[in-house]
Amino acid sequence: xxxxxxxxxxxxxxxxxxxxxxxxxxxxxxxxxxxxxxxxxxxxxxxxxxxxxxxxxxxxxxxxxxxxxxxxxxxxxxxxxxxxxxxxxxxxxxxxxxxxxxxxxxxxxxxxxxxxxxxxxxxxxxxxxxxxxxxxxxxxxxxxxxxxxxxxxxxxxxxxxxxxxxxxxx
Amino acid sequence: xxxxxxxxxxxxxxxxxxxxxxxxxxxxxxxxxxxxxxxxxxxxxxxxxxxxxxxxxxxxxxxxxxxxxxxxxxxxxxxxxxxxxxxxxxxxxxxxxxxxxxxxxxxxxxxxxxxxxxxxxxxxxxxxxxxxxxxxxxxxxxxxxxxxxxxxxxxxxxxxxxxxxxxxxxxxxxxxxxxxxxxxxxxxxxxxxxxxxxxxxxxxxxxxxxxxxxxxxxxxxxxxxxxxxxxxxxxxxxxxxxxxxxxxxxxxxxxxxxxxxxxxxxxxxxxxxxxxxxxxxxxxxxxxxxxxxxxxxxxxxxxxxxxxxxxxxxxxxxxxxxxxxxxxxxxxxxxxxxxxxxxxxxxxxxxxxxxxxxxxxxxxxxxxxxxxxxxxxxxxxxxxxxxxxxxxxxxxxxxxxxxxxxxxxxxxxxxxxxxxxxxxxxxxxx
Numbered sequence: 188x189x190x191x192x193x194x195x196x197x198x199x200x201x202x203x204x205x206x207x208x209x210x211x212x213x214x215x216x217x218x219x220x221x222x223x224x225x226x227x228x229x230x231x232x233x234x235x236x237x238x239x240x241x242x243x244x245x246x247x248x249x250x251x252x253x254x255x256x257x258x259x260x261x262x263x264x265x266x267x268x269x270x271x272x273x274x275x276x277x278x279x280x281x282x283x284x285x286x287x288x289x290x291x292x293x294x295x296x297x298x299x300x301x302x303x304x305x306x307x308x309x310x311x312x313x314x315x316x317x318x319x320x321x322x323x324x325x326x327x328x329x330x331x332x333x334x335x336x337x338x339x340x341x342x343x344x345x346x347x348x349x350x351x352x353x354x355x356x357x
Numbered sequence: 358x359x360x361x362x363x364x365x366x367x368x369x370x371x372x373x374x375x376x377x378x379x380x381x382x383x384x385x386x387x388x389x390x391x392x393x394x395x396x397x398x399x400x401x402x403x404x405x406x407x408x409x410x411x412x413x414x415x416x417x418x419x420x421x422x423x424x425x426x427x428x429x430x431x432x433x434x435x436x437x438x439x440x441x442x443x444x445x446x447x448x449x450x451x452x453x454x455x456x457x458x459x460x461x462x463x464x465x466x467x468x469x470x471x472x473x474x475x476x477x478x479x480x481x482x483x484x485x486x487x488x489x490x491x492x493x494x495x496x497x498x499x500x501x502x503x504x505x506x507x508x509x510x511x512x513x514x515x516x517x518x519x520x521x522x523x524x525x526x527x528x529x530x531x532x533x534x535x536x537x538x539x540x541x542x543x544x545x546x547x548x549x550x551x552x553x554x555x556x557x558x559x560x561x562x563x564x565x566x567x568x569x570x571x572x573x574x575x576x577x578x579x580x581x582x583x584x585x586x587x588x589x590x591x592x593x594x595x596x597x598x599x600x601x602x603x604x605x606x607x608x609x610x611x612x613x614x615x616x617x618x619x620x621x622x623x624x625x626x627x628x629x630x631x632x633x634x635x636x637x638x639x640x641x642x643x644x645x646x647x648x649x650x651x652x653x654x655x656x657x658x659x660x661x662x663x664x665x666x667x668x669x670x671x672x673x674x675x676x677x678x679x680x681x682x683x684x685x686x687x688x689x690x691x692x693x694x695x696x697x698x699x700x701x702x703x704x705x706x707x708x709x710x711x712x713x714x715x716x717x718x719x720x721x722x723x724x725x726x727x728x729x730x731x732x733x734x735x736x737x738x739x740x741x742x743x744x745x746x747x748x749x750x751x752x753x754x755x756x757x758x759x760x761x762x763x764x765x766x767x768x769x770x771x772x773x774x775x776x777x778x779x780x781x782x783x784x785x786x787x
Contacts, residue, residue, distance in 0.1 A: 220721050266721060297608050297609055298754065298757060326437075333442060340449055
């Protein structure tokens, strides 16, 4: 499929192709948004390159996708914004189902902190060098990662003790 | 030196691991870890738990503050008390069925949330929206913005000590509720927007009541300005409080009025215009100070800009249909459903299967909600249910900023700063 890129995005893609030839896997568009997929081991290098050299200074979001039956099951997407040229770019990395680990983007943007905690909470993807990798929504005692596709819609009964609903008698 | 006592002092009755980890991470927040007992003969240091049921935290927000006297040394936020798993719910519903859940995300401005979902689905499924529907959406979104900012104004001013102000802003909010009652049939959770348009056109009485509101509201706004702009107590409580420096704002991921109060004019209505925002003139108010007072001025200015947008929308709004006339993409009108066989079948198909975006397509679309950039990422597998629907919510990002901003502030200013950030926990907890 041919790409329809604006000048700024074209320049970014060219710069990425020149600098990280081996690490860039694909560039594609869907519904008018531009996505690039990169090797998981180069995520920090490419993200800090995009921030420092290509003006993608604002990290909007980091989120996970469960591809379930496919190889390299989990996908982590960095949603970054270029404030100078008003462009948005989605950077994707894929990780394996066994021991999914990525390097944390908190060294590039501090705001990645909570977003990566959310990905960890919902999908169980670990982030190395994260300053405070705790679950963000669910209690630490919870054993499952609910946005994985195998987690049932109604939850797992009895997985954690819920607070006592009857008043203390002491 | 590792702080010893804290594990022994915490005796949680439930979610034990969770409570212990919070206290440990409070210790680890900065690189140094200090001993609480040495050099503190007056016992000035303490850990204060605020919330989740504290009335000034605007919802079920829990703050764990480490204090030294009246000064906050470190803060940790604990969110998730209102976690309902709406992203999981969305994966098991059709796009239209998911709409009522969006009302309950940012429940202070439900209309913006409806529009955010609809615009994202329309983008991924290539649905054309009639011109008039765009203008109806814009008018209602701006009314929702005013409604949300009025609640912020009332509660924030109440947090800084003026109780009666809350009643005056709620009198105006009541008028907006009446408008939504006329427009959508619901006062609070409207669910009025539809994929491919809106549910119903404005009635004459709805137009009249909106026009009455936009003529009367600027006078009220001027009164608010008169009361607060040079009010010594209000300024003393807000100036220089909760400062977010411009250089840190982007790095910390602030959004909406919190970001604009630090000098960045980042507004999705300008940088990525949706609906017909490219055809109306308005300004994006910014301030440079980054403190609570700056946020006040930015939001007040936004309300008067919203009134200007609504006025222009009424001038430019064409006549015509309010929902796309393609039964494969949007619900048919009730007339068709009741009086024709095809209409009935299409209505059933829309309810049962819903709209099916192309297999493997994905999109991200963001709107400017009152709190900031509200984005929906949708990935489709070709069925009527999204494979993945991710909500990118502004309150979540602003709460992350709050955790950093509170360090070094006075404990008495905590509630004012929370009020200035204007988080909605229904949204941030998802």
